[in-house]
Amino acid sequence: MTVLSLDRVTYAYAGATVPALRDVTLAVEPGEFVVLAGGTGSGKSTLLRAACGLVPHFHGGTFSGRTLVGGLDTREHGPARIAGVAGTLFQEPETQVVLGTVRAELAFPLENAGLGPAAVARGVEEAGLALGIAHLLDRSTSELSGGELQRVALGASLATRPALVLLDEPTSQLDPVAGDELLGVLRRLNEEWGTAVVLAEHRLERCLSAADRVVAIRDGAVACDAAPQDFLTWAAAQAPDLQTPGARLFSLAGLAPLPVAVKDARAALRKRGLDGSGAPEPVAPAPPPRSHGRVAAAAPAPRRRGRDAALELKHLWLEPRGAEPRLRGASLTVAAGEIVALMGRNGAGKSTLLRVAAGLDKPTRGKVRATGRVALLLQTPGDYFLHDTVAAELDGAALERAGLAHLADRHPRDLSGGERQRLALAVVMGGEAPAALLLDEPTRGMDQPRKAALAGELCCLGGEGVAVVLATHDAELAVAVAARTVLLGKGDVVADAPTADVLGGGWYFATQTARILAGAALDPAAGAALLRDRLDLAVKEALT
């Protein structure tokens, strides 16, 4: 029996003039792994909410068509009843865990299903073992990291052993390691237990290799429903924003078929003799595109030291009472107009360093020196908004400068993700440009066009002489904007070098292009140029 079937579903949220889903027809078979692709606001989340019954029961609105989940019609059965056949996981780990201990959290859906104590106890143990969280069972949920919380929430959604699990960007709030672990767990659930998975995800390169099908949603309608390979071919022609870096590399180089995973790409290059044994020095990425009519900086400013520095952090220590030091003598100097990417695993001290630099936290030892104001954009743009209209958040001139004047009468919470980020950036920038702008994980949960727009924005600021430091896990963004990358480890700088050096030869801190080309190029455009050169060389060699 089909575990999920949507038949001509059209849905509009209450008060909305445009439907969020338009005539969607889709079927998911038992054991299938389906990835939902699409930009922010395309309708992926609404589709998942329709599949779990929250649409229309929880959100209201106008619904037509028919959704069957495990044979249950969502018009007749609410989300609580659907929960027995479909587990659901959303983005935010904090609000998906409702009880105090992991054991109680896993037991909650089983008890709701009316199971007896023995069945509940067995279900909790099995969910704990299946999700690799058995060691957390007696831990308090308030002590868990984001990745652990998300696993517990996944465990709770799977405790009743549903045939289908629906996941709405479950890794968007997690660091790459925790995100990869979660996707690994999903893969195992799908392969070993036959659970059907429907996963909405922005970073397709992470999950495409596990997928049986990719369904692309655009403006609330299904734009493509195909196997990963065919989806990539479709995306190359119809939706370049949805291409993975590896597929973009191949399509720019004129190679086919487009690779689904790094392994496929390497195999294809090896087969053509383009795997680059004896690879040259890494190729620097092309400058980012124009942004809001302004021209991006042609090339990042050269690195300066000492008196030229816009921001200088010297031997910073942060030693909280009764806890491990969070900074251990970290030093960083950023010149005016320079863009620096700050990378490192979770807990390495990236956010702490930015907080200390911006004056939010006081260092125990060390000095912070800046030639002017230091602006900090924290991870959640919505936290900056206090007023009912965009106009009340900023004066007219600042709105004009940020390119948001046309949204002056809108409520900040009604803006799209990208617009929110731009507004928050304008709020922290203020009327006068700061000496330094610090950004903490600015691309979490962002789709490709928003990332590209942000990259352009940052390069413009760099061009205007603002020193920019961005803490990020996103190697693609670091390559797009930063000439220099600083790697933090356990509260201190462990590497400080040009981005091409730091991200070229890495394994974990590397772009997908770098992984495919063994570090010979960092971004798809540079990689494609390199591949074309190699192709030309191969042709010439063949002719001679």
Place this chain on the structure above:
Amino acid sequence: MTYRRRHSPLHAARAVVGAVWCLALVTVAVTVHHPVVLGALLVSVLAAGTAALVARPVVLGLAVGVPFAVVIVAFNAVLSHNGLTVIFRFGGPWDVTLEAVVAGAMYGLTAIALCCAAALYSAAVDPDDLLRAFRRLSFSSALTAALATRMVPVLARDARRLSDAQRCRAGAPPARVALLRAVAANAMDRALDVAATLEVRGYGTAGRAPALKRPWSRHDLAFAASAVALFALAVVCRGLAPFAMYPRLSMGLDGGVLAACGLIAAAVLAPFADRRGV
């Protein structure tokens, strides 16, 4: 103050028993009107907090109780017109008497003991286990209480984040009303998210929870016995040598009072003696 499972006899006891035991402490605190006995109870509760490995939250409860006690002392000194020993003369009904101050201190001591007992309860009694026990009576009320407990640290973290973001704004700091509105809007968003999560975990279909058959452990029995003893002592202590506050202070301090102190301490601390199977 949030619950965290620790290896102590109180944490090992079932939540209903732990809650009843804490209720017994509260009962003794509100029924006993002798400062020495109340003092003994307070010291015993602090010692119990240490034995339950939650000394810090209990001391925090003490720190919360002290300002309450000071306010009670001040109010009673100003508002009570009883007592013969005037220590501050402000004229007529505003004179402050030693008896009124001591009476206020007695009520304050009770408030401190109550705060410490409440702190011990919130740090050592598993709210989820309690929810499971009470959901058989009223599921939605028990869940609301559990969720409220769970949302406290989440909202506290949100408030810290919002406060940091406001410190990062360029220009003058925002008005408090605007900030308050933002915090409220954020809390509403959180509440909606949690409500959606509850729906997809099957909360809407939840019926009467099945009875959980669990054998009584040594710790369940010890704390239950201790609670019974404390309830009995609460009754017995009402007949102790009298402590009079008005019109003059007089405190009976005989063998009965000292015995009550010893018995209360023993009843409170005895269940912690056996640390097997915690």
